[in-house]
């Protein structure tokens with residue numbers, strides 16, 4: 001497991017301390033949602049010389065319109081893009097009770113770190129997605145599986161915490177022993193979302209072509225937890241936010 005070391009200046013040419021340019025021969029499976037974090041991560045990995053295989057998941061999220069944004073990034077990069085339809089596979093039937101996947105549960109407004117946001121947890125989501133991404137890594141010859149969790153996710157999502165990433169990496173390498181050796185790369189694990197915005201601005205990420213809002217409407221709602229977090233990140237990073245919000249709160 002590698003993450004970015006905290007306290008390092010942004011932007012900078014190399015993402016990870018101590019790595020060398022042999023990374024240009026490396027191949028990574030990037031788990032991408034079409035959101036700001038995973039899109040920025042993809043730009044960062046590409047800037048580092050990784051060849052990317054991109055993978056996205058329809059897990060029944062009501063904001064599945066984000067997937068079109070992920071597909072567009074892959075097209076821009078001329079990278080492979082695989083969409084795994086976990087909704088069709090029946091996953092949604094067991095993921096009831098999360099505001100992201102259950103139409104009967106209202107997406108809460110408020111701050112991302114609020115207790116109320118726990119209703120947006122999709123149980124074991126990252127282990128499910130990383131397992132499939134790791135299988136793709138074996139078949140595509142990638143030695144890295146990357147996903148874009150950052151510090152702000154730790155509060156509410158247990159599968160975005162460093163201990164999860166370490167444990168998953170250990171598990172998956174037992175599971176594919178003799179077939180491959182896979183590094184689980186979570187480069188933003190010690191970064192805030194504002195840090196991610198700063199990095200994305202430096203990498204010329206087209207933020208207007210990323211989607212965050214959990215409600216999945218015509219425009220970003222501006223009031224749900226992830227809209228709140230997105231707006232706050234741009235403000236803290238002092239980067240112009242190109243997003244159109246339906247509601248702007250003072």
Ligand SMILES: [Zn+2]
Nearest residue numbers: 213221224227
């Ligand atoms: Zn929203």
